[in-house]
Amino acid sequence: MGWNDWNTFNCDVSEKLIKETADVIVSSGLKAAGYEYVNIDDCWMAPQRDASGNLKADPVKFPSGIKAVADYVHAKGLKLGIYQSASTNTCKGLPGSLGYEKQDAKSFAAWEVDFLKYDNCWHTQGVAAQQRFTAMRDALRAAGRPIVYSMSNYGLDGVTSWGPSTxxxxxxxxxxxxxxxxxxTNYRSNVGLASIGGPGGWNDPDMLQVGRGLTYEQDKSHFSLWAQMAAPLIAGNDLRSASTQTLSILGNRKVIAVDQDPLGRQGVRISSQGGLDVLAKPLANGDVSVVLFNSTDAPARISTTAARAGLPAAASYTLDDLWADTLRTTTGSISADVPAHGVVMYRVSAAVPDSVTLAAGGDGTLWNRTGVFDTNHYGAGWTRAGGTEMTRLTSTGTGRTVRYYGVAGGRVYGQDLDTGTGAWSGWHELPGGATGVRDISAARVGNVVHLQIAGWDGSMWSQTADYDAGRFNPQWTLVPSAGKTDLTALASVASGTLVRVYGVAYGRVYGQDLNTVTGAWSGWQELPGGATGVKDIAASLVGTTVHLQIIGGDGALWTQTGDYNAGRFNPAWTSGGGSGLKRLTSTTEGTNVHVYATTADGVRHTGLNTRNGSWTAWQQLPGEAIALADLTASTTAD
Incomplete structure (x- = not known):
């Protein structure tokens, strides 16, 4: 984040302007809001290099030299940026860096410059862009000073393929x-590149025009879209004469927090129709920033849902309007009347569950109990819930209702629990006539439940249902196995329109994804880490991070995390302790993961604080010891 002189001043740059702007960045509160770089663009240098071939500052515009200006800016707690071109000349015809990369990089380092904007104007002597920009990258690295390297070649020459490494x-x-x-134009070119940018390297749709003559709604939209795309926020107006309104836009800390979120994910356009766009950007704490953007010339109502934006199922969601600075709640709908050329920008938070319902199959019946996260209290013991003996269980829930799916006698059944009244609906067999089922898992996308089972032959089958109505498809569908035909345990999570399923086959861990829009499965892939002898698996989702837990061949807990959107997992499993573990389940509470495991003596619990990576000590839940065959957990919120 910072400021650049070009948009407003072009070649009319000077030492005086840079110092005065640094003063205003501090006095206006922009520094406190995160603005850090004061960047000099073209026309700062003398028309010729000195006798040794070194760049010189224009003696009229910068009589004290660049080093003195850097010292002034640094004394304000800010950083200085400078400009050059990967050509024989800069865009305004001054000496370029082509052939002088090492010499110029040493000058920048000696002047204690912190940022280099490297342009692509004039004669390039037939040298390919990647080669020219890589030469300056290498020179900056060799110069011995950390300098942010900003490549300004206008999206040409395939820069999105080599830019991240350069x-x-x-x-x-x-x-x-x-x-x-x-x-x-710049928004639309940049918005589709979310898979390329990220921490350490950013897509740059160019500097901001906020406060230079666009309308108030256009300025807000411009700033919001750049923040949603995790773009660099480089102001380009004259800050010395900026209006209170302009400073309020540039200094909106809630919007800035979305841009600067440490997860570093660029927002994705999840819908676009007739000039009405919806963008969703996952944030580090599990929230999602949602922008409703109206690029048309008339007001319009724009709508989406929390599920479509990638939020987990919850009883309610809080919508923090980042421009109106108001809060409201919703059960899932996200909509607003958006003015022409305007945006409504929400930070959306799922209601944090405050209680957990555990259900366990064994001893010829179903058992259940509830716990409260804040007090870590799980009651005196298990309550007999009745019904057929369940050997495998899974569940999904929202609000006060939990839907349970279980395997009894190799067949699949379902029933619901109203956690408010404690009433059970009663078991009913699901259609499709599945037999010999080994395990079952469930994940919910919007209002659709996706069930997966491991069949008698170890293959995976799937079925979907309307969550609210509880109606299931009349048959199970065989999922391509890609050679994995010995599945003994399953777990699944969902976000947006993807379902990710993890399975144990031959004692190893595999994963594959379902695109619920196209119905296509990705095919099984073994997860890294080389786990063997795995007995069971569980999965939970915090933000965009998947937390996997397995019981290893040693009867202990092992864990691994992965990036949900990218599908990349850590290269190794980490010990989570415990011993004598038999079956697993896990659930989330905000940024915490709660893991429950059956043992010969009942159920044990441990928790992970995902912010600091610390686990709680294993705790034995109170109550009589029951020979439990399986376990499932669902969270609910009031």
Missing amino acids: GHMWRTEDDILLDWKSVL
């Missing part, structure tokens, strides 16, 4: 102009 940020479109159509 610079810290790379332009994805031509220069932005003081024109609404130009803002839209």
